[in-house]
Amino acid sequence: xxxxxxxxxxxxxxxxxxxxxxxxxxxxxxxxxxxxxxxxxxxxxxxxxxxxxxxxxxxxxxxxxxxxxxxxxxxxxxxxxxxxxxxxxxxxxxxxxxxxxxxxxxxxxxxxxxxxxxxxxxxxxxxxxxxxxxxxxxxxxxxxxxxxxxxxxxxxxxxxxxxxxxxxxxxxxxxxxxxxxxxxxxxxxxxxxxxxxxxxxxxxxxxxxxxxxxxxxxxxxxxxxxxxxxxxxxxxxxxxxxxxxxxxxxxxxxxxxx
Amino acid sequence: xxxxxxxxxxxxxxxxxxxxxxxxxxxxxxxxxxxxxxxxxxxxxxxxxxxxxxxxxxxxxxxxxxxxxxxxxxxxxxxxxxxxxxxxxxxxxxxxxxxxxxxxxxxxxxxxxxxxxxxxxxxxxxxxxxxxxxxxxxxxxxxxxxxxxxxxxxxxxxxxxxxxxxxxxxxxxxxxxxxxxxxxxxxxxxxxxxxxxxxxxxxxxxxxxxxxxxxxxxxxxxxxxxxxxxxxxxxxxxxxxxxxxxxxxxxxxxxxxxxxxxxxxxxxxxxxxxxxxxxxxxxxxxxxxxxxxxxxxxxxxxxxxxxxxxxxxxxxxxxxxxxxxxxxxxxxxxxxxxxxxxxxxxxxxxxxxxxxxxxxxxx
Ligand SMILES: Nc1ncnc2c1ncn2[C@@H]1O[C@H](COP(=O)(O)OP(=O)(O)OP(=O)(O)O)[C@@H](O)[C@H]1O
Ligand SMILES: [Mg+2]
Numbered sequence: 001x002x003x004x005x006x007x008x009x010x011x012x013x014x015x016x017x018x019x020x021x022x023x024x025x026x027x028x029x030x031x032x033x034x035x036x037x038x039x040x041x042x043x044x045x046x047x048x049x050x051x052x053x054x055x056x057x058x059x060x061x062x063x064x065x066x067x068x069x070x071x072x073x074x075x076x077x078x079x080x081x082x083x084x085x086x087x088x089x090x091x092x093x094x095x096x097x098x099x100x101x102x103x104x105x106x107x108x109x110x111x112x113x114x115x116x117x118x119x120x121x122x123x124x125x126x127x128x129x130x131x132x133x134x135x136x137x138x139x140x141x142x143x144x145x146x147x148x149x150x151x152x153x154x155x156x157x158x159x160x161x162x163x164x165x166x167x168x169x170x171x172x173x174x175x176x177x178x179x180x181x182x183x184x185x186x187x188x189x190x191x192x193x194x195x196x197x198x199x200x201x202x203x204x205x206x207x208x209x210x211x212x213x214x215x216x217x218x219x220x221x222x223x224x225x226x227x228x229x230x231x232x233x234x235x236x237x238x239x240x241x242x243x244x245x246x247x248x249x250x251x252x253x254x255x256x257x258x
Numbered sequence: 259x260x261x262x263x264x265x266x267x268x269x270x271x272x273x274x275x276x277x278x279x280x281x282x283x284x285x286x287x288x289x290x291x292x293x294x295x296x297x298x299x300x301x302x303x304x305x306x307x308x309x310x311x312x313x314x315x316x317x318x319x320x321x322x323x324x325x326x327x328x329x330x331x332x333x334x335x336x337x338x339x340x341x342x343x344x345x346x347x348x349x350x351x352x353x354x355x356x357x358x359x360x361x362x363x364x365x366x367x368x369x370x371x372x373x374x375x376x377x378x379x380x381x382x383x384x385x386x387x388x389x390x391x392x393x394x395x396x397x398x399x400x401x402x403x404x405x406x407x408x409x410x411x412x413x414x415x416x417x418x419x420x421x422x423x424x425x426x427x428x429x430x431x432x433x434x435x436x437x438x439x440x441x442x443x444x445x446x447x448x449x450x451x452x453x454x455x456x457x458x459x460x461x462x463x464x465x466x467x468x469x470x471x472x473x474x475x476x477x478x479x480x481x482x483x484x485x486x487x488x489x490x491x492x493x494x495x496x497x498x499x500x501x502x503x504x505x506x507x508x509x510x511x512x513x514x515x516x517x518x519x520x521x522x523x524x525x526x527x528x529x530x531x532x533x534x535x536x537x538x539x540x541x542x543x544x545x546x547x548x549x550x551x552x553x554x555x556x557x558x559x560x561x562x563x564x565x566x567x568x569x570x571x572x573x574x575x576x577x578x579x580x581x582x583x584x585x586x587x588x589x590x591x592x593x594x595x596x597x598x599x600x601x602x603x604x605x606x607x608x609x610x611x612x613x614x615x616x617x618x619x620x621x
Pocket of ligand 2: 043044045092173
């Protein structure tokens with residue numbers, strides 16, 4: 001079930017601007033990988049190129065090689081929607097569908113992909129909302145608009161929406177940046193659960209969180225503004241946080257830089 | 259950034275000792291207004307230079323000056339400016355609403371005279387210049403049929419066209435379409451009527467008519483109205499689709515939803531209220547067109563439910579014909595027809611808005 005992701009020389013552009021350059025890393029199945037690094041170093045860009053969301057922006061393109069279990073994600077014959085169904089994503093900013101209710105938001109992925117049976121949808125909605133630690137807050141108002149929730153609730157709604165379709169790989173772009181400690185813990189618990197079956201990649205600015213939840217950590221950085229982001233170091237989380245191989249990594253995680 | 263800011267303002271403004279400030283008493287602004295009007299009346303009538311309109315204009319100006327002076331004396335300069343500007347904005351609002359209110363007032367007062375069952379249940383067939391009866395049944399039927407057909411043609415084409423431009427269009431072809439839609443916006447209605455006359459009525463319609471001769475029809479009018487409606491529908495839909503935030507689309511894509519389904523189930527519903535408004539504007543505009551209907555539907559006094567054969571009238575055309583008619587009963591009919599037309603458009607708009615809102619969730 002769980003998938004292994006290989007990135008080889010991945011370079012991504014926004015028009016003429018090169019945002020990341022030559023990223024090489026391998027994400028093992030059933031692990032949590034944390035991407036850390038200063039703002040603007042290309043973590044989101046890399047994450048978005050994994051499920052082919054990067055190319056959605058006009059002028060944006062990706063070079064290099066990305067495979068999932070050996071299959072090239074960017075192969076010409078690959079169906080983009082299949083890739084995205086396999087690799088789910090939680091965005092940096094919550095984006096619930098404004099015309100849909102809370103319930104409809106959670107089951108949107110299933111419904112729009114053809115699942116009709118009410119019992120299946122109900123079950124999936126409750127399960128996903130419970131996993132995202134949102135069920136108790138919204139169970140009495142599932143029919144209310146999703147946009148009427150607080151920022152943190154919306155973020156958890158988007159997490160629920162993503163895991164409701166049970167993707168093999170879950171990409172999370174700062175999923176806890178708007179959450180209180182309790183919900184953050186719940187999301188971290190969720191990651192531990194999901195790890196049993198799925199592969200998870202998470203972007204975070206919270207060092208403790210990276211240290212708590214991830215098995216491997218990748219540190220990205222940029223030389224200076226305008227330069228492309230690069231992968232500085234990628235290793236076991238313990239190693240990165242106790243004995244980093246690079247001076248820059250050490251400076252960043254100890255707070256001397258970034 | 260910071261340096262320029264600080265050079266403009268070397269010190270932060272002094273903190274006021276208290277948060278409370280002296281305010282004008284509530285009764286003062288109305289009193290100033292009254293005083294201004296009295297003074298204005300005295301000036302205008304005293305000098306004998308005008309009537310009530312001038313009194314109001316001069317009074318308004320005096321009020322602005324008086325209010326500024328009073329507020330400046332009591333509350334200080336910033337507050338005085340604030341009061342003057344809000345007074346100006348309110349006057350602009352009144353100025354904008356006045357003509358509208360006047361139109362509605364005229365329409366209602368003059369239109370109610372013939373607003374009776376006879377008007378809505380009879381046509382102008384066999385109504386002579388001496389007959390006080392006669393109604394607009396045929397014209398209402400004509401307007402509904404023509405605008406209905408035109409809407410059926412333009413709404414799907416227009417929305418699909420806008421979706422193409424916004425979601426799929428790349429390069430020259432999309433640019434060309436946008437350009438031609440812009441050009442179409444500027445087509446005068448008479449030209450659109452002439453186009454349908456030359457193309458449909460004279461060339462195509464003989465093949466469809468039972469007699470084999472060219473003929474006027476309500477359908478031809480609907481075609482001419484479509485030409486007028488299409489650019490409005492396309493442009494307003496286009497604007498609304500562009501307003502749908504990109505992260506919403508991305509949210510759907512990230513769930514593995516195909517693009518067409520994302521457009522259908524996420525983008526269109528989000529933009530729906532705006533699209534409905536644009537479509538209703540187009541319909542309202544088409545319902546008020548006279549020239550194309552006159553050119554290609556021919557008008558007519560009798561009821562005709564068939565849009566494909568024989569002359570048809572419309573409310574706008576009816577207004578035009580009755581207003582120019584020599585009969586002394588005709589002007590009343592024209593006013594009532596105009597009132598009916600406005601009411602019809604209003605009802606359609608409200609109904610469409612309610613429908614669009616029903617699909618949305620209450621906030
Ligand atoms: N839509 C865009 N168009 C052009 N440039 C972009 C766009 N999005 C991001 N960039 C640029 O690409 C670079 C990497 O951005 P990215 O969003 O990947 O950073 P990030 O590491 O996720 O930062 P943060 O931690 O602040 O989220 C930045 O220099 C950014 O300005
Ligand atoms: Mg980011």
